[in-house]
Amino acid sequence: MSMNFTSTASNLLPTLKRCTWLPQYHTSLLPQIYAEVQRHRETCNQIYTSGQVDNTLSDSCKPILQLHLQSILRIKRILLSYMNYRINRITDLVYESSVIPENFRSLLSGEERTFNECYNDLISEYSDSIGVSFLEYSGGIRGGDGSTLPHFVEIQVEQERGGVVDNGVEVGLEGGSRHWVRREAVEGMVRRGEVEQRDVEV
Amino acid sequence: MGYYDIDDILMEDEHVTAIARIDCASLAFLRPYNSTNTAASTSSTTLMTNEKVSLPLWTLPFLCFDSRFFDVTLPKHFSDSFRKKLDAGGDSFNLRLKSPYFYSSGFLLCSLVSSSPSSRRSSDNRLTLLKKECTLLLSVLKKTFIGSRLRKTLDWSLSFRDEDCTSYTSTLTTEELTLFEIGARASLGYQEWKRKGSRFIQVSGIVKSKDRRVVSPEDKGGDKGVKQMGEFEEEEGKKRRRIEERL
Numbered sequence: 001m002s003m004n005f006t007s008t009a010s011n012l013l014p015t016l017k018r019c020t021w022l023p024q025y026h027t028s029l030l031p032q033i034y035a036e037v038q039r040h041r042e043t044c045n046q047i048y049t050s051g052q053v054d055n056t057l058s059d060s061c062k063p064i065l066q067l068h069l070q071s072i073l074r075i076k077r078i079l080l081s082y083m084n085y086r087i088n089r090i091t092d093l094v095y096e097s098s099v100i101p102e103n104f105r106s107l108l109s110g111e112e113r114t115f116n117e118c119y120n121d122l123i124s125e126y127s128d129s130i131g132v133s134f135l136e137y138s139g140g141i142r143g144g145d146g147s148t149l150p151h152f153v154e155i156q157v158e159q160e161r162g163g164v165v166d167n168g169v170e171v172g173l174e175g176g177s178r179h180w181v182r183r184e185a186v187e188g189m190v191r192r193g194e195v196e197q198r199d200v201e202v
Numbered sequence: 203m204g205y206y207d208i209d210d211i212l213m214e215d216e217h218v219t220a221i222a223r224i225d226c227a228s229l230a231f232l233r234p235y236n237s238t239n240t241a242a243s244t245s246s247t248t249l250m251t252n253e254k255v256s257l258p259l260w261t262l263p264f265l266c267f268d269s270r271f272f273d274v275t276l277p278k279h280f281s282d283s284f285r286k287k288l289d290a291g292g293d294s295f296n297l298r299l300k301s302p303y304f305y306s307s308g309f310l311l312c313s314l315v316s317s318s319p320s321s322r323r324s325s326d327n328r329l330t331l332l333k334k335e336c337t338l339l340l341s342v343l344k345k346t347f348i349g350s351r352l353r354k355t356l357d358w359s360l361s362f363r364d365e366d367c368t369s370y371t372s373t374l375t376t377e378e379l380t381l382f383e384i385g386a387r388a389s390l391g392y393q394e395w396k397r398k399g400s401r402f403i404q405v406s407g408i409v410k411s412k413d414r415r416v417v418s419p420e421d422k423g424g425d426k427g428v429k430q431m432g433e434f435e436e437e438e439g440k441k442r443r444r445i446e447e448r449l
Contacts, residue, residue, distance in 0.1 A: 010211075010212075010215060013208050013211060013212060014212070016208060017208065020407075021408060047228070051227070058227075059224055060224065060225050060226055060227040060248070061227050061228075062269065062271070063224075063226040063227075063229060063265060063269075063271045063272075064226065064227055064228040064229055066264045066265065066269070067229075067261065067265070070260070070261065070264055074260055077205060077206075077211065078211060080205075080206060081205075081206045081207070081208055081211055084206045085206070085208060093408065096406040096407075096408060096409075101408065101409070104408065153403070183403070187403050190403040190405065191403060191404065191405060191406045191409075192405075192406060192409055193405050193406065193409035197403050
């Protein structure tokens with residue numbers, strides 16, 4: 001028996017910190033962890049039943065019983081931390097790139113992908129309802145009267161990207177073209193790597 | 203510290219030495235594998251009184267302090283001799299070798315000892331001595347954390363540029379490394395801002411590390427009503443002139 005009762009569950013956490021985004025969802029380890037919790041539970045029942053002396057639990061049985069009980073709570077904490085960390089990374093990604101890249105998608109479980117889609121829809125719905133886009137940062141320089149001055153950036157389009165609407169005017173983004181557009185019109189595309197901002201200040 | 207904090211959970215897996223105060227059934231597996239304790243029968247599953255075992259920090263509240271089944275002793279890196287060395291000058295020590303969570307585990311031990319309900323019983327000499335040691339340990343930990351080590355860490359993090367500083371960061375504890383990374387990010391952000399201004403839009407880190415995905419024009423509805431290239435150039439030229447006039 002291992003000195004660390006929660007050794008199986010503890011293997012989940014170190015890999016989280018080592019990855020740039022997220023490791024592969026551990027579908028193989030989780031059933032082992034659930035089985036470990038069941039074993040702790042059964043052992044607790046056995047100890048409680050067999051350790052009774054004159055209808056009270058003997059003192060020598062109390063430490064091992066406590067150890068099993070607290071192990072279950074610790075495993076619960078580890079699992080919740082694991083899920084919490086992954087969920088936070090997935091929600092942060094929504095603001096960087098509204099679509100998860102395909103190679104990242106394979107790292108998620110089915111439920112996490114569903115969560116990502118639902119969260120994305122929720123944010124879009126809320127943004128539409130209040131008229132402010134949370135997924136496209138609308139920066140700009142505040143004028144003295146509190147108005148936001150438009151800020152223009154020059155972008156280089158490598159591959160055809162359709163078009164954007166800049167102040168009511170449609171700007172086509174053909175491959176190999178350069179355009180001066182408002183920052184907020186293309187900020188999302190630059191952050192997603194679809195177009196490149198040229199290093200020219202206005 | 204938080205319930206979901208991963209560093210806290212990993213820190214609580216660190217081990218300390220404890221001595222059994224009563225016979226504990228089914229806990230013989232806690233004995234070190236090279237135990238030479240003659241009082242213990244190798245075939246018995248019971249841990250006998252006064253046997254030394256190694257317990258993780260997360261077991262201390264219910265095994266050592268709430269219920270006095272075990273007496274805990276401080277690890278060597280929190281002992282009196284090492285404390286004196288730290289007090290004399292702690293910035294040259296590789297604390298990571300002693301414990302990756304040197305400060306957090308020390309603070310946790312001190313808080314458990316001081317908040318233990320049993321510590322209020324003056325007859326419990328061992329615990330009273332432990333409490334005194336923890337009071338001294340707490341002051342040394344605080345002094346070491348905010349002393350010359352912190353100054354050196356911030357100095358390195360704000361000035362290392364593109365140099366390889368792993369020879370220094372490999373000696374830092376996890377807490378110090380976190381501070382170092384915060385300082386390094388702030389320093390790099392400042393350098394970027396000075397070079398390119400706050401207006402340069404940063405490409406998402408995730409996209410930078412992977413191949414760019416191809417978005418078809420249909421996704422953007424770009425084929426509908428898009429004008430010819432020549433007309434775009436004309437419009438772009440007009441826009442540029444308007445901008446120049448404004449400026």
